[in-house]
Amino acid sequence: MSAVQLLWYKRDLRIADHAPLAGAIAAGPLVAVYVHEPEQQHAADRDLRHELVLHDALSELHASLHARGARLIELHGSLPEVFVALHGAMPFSAIWAHEETWNALSYARDRRVRA
DSSP states (O other): OOOEEEESSSOOOOOOOOOHHHHHHHHHEEEEEEOOOOOOOOOHTTOHHHHHHHHHHHHHHHHHHHTTTTTEEEEEETTTHHHHHHHHOOOOEEEOOOOOOOHHHHHHHEEEEEE
8 A cells, every 4th residue: 555645735725737636646545634824824914814715715625625535634733843743643655735935934834844
């Protein structure tokens, strides 16, 4: 059996034409996650409207994945600590995600996770 592949959803909450999703599926069993990060949620460029749109998009993503026999796990906390804890509970061999270029916070977070 292939090792579990972690698909990390950030801002691109879709399944169509999603290169990291396709790569993760091709590499082995998939676990999709979205992490609600306090640092991102309380950022100066974040607004309540972002949270409302996010809620709707995550609901649609849950339904899309479920219809295809997969599921989305929503976690809360800071990265990379969330992934360290998740790996301890459910070992995975790779993290698949789009590179984040939205703001300095997300760029720095991605660099911490990569390290």
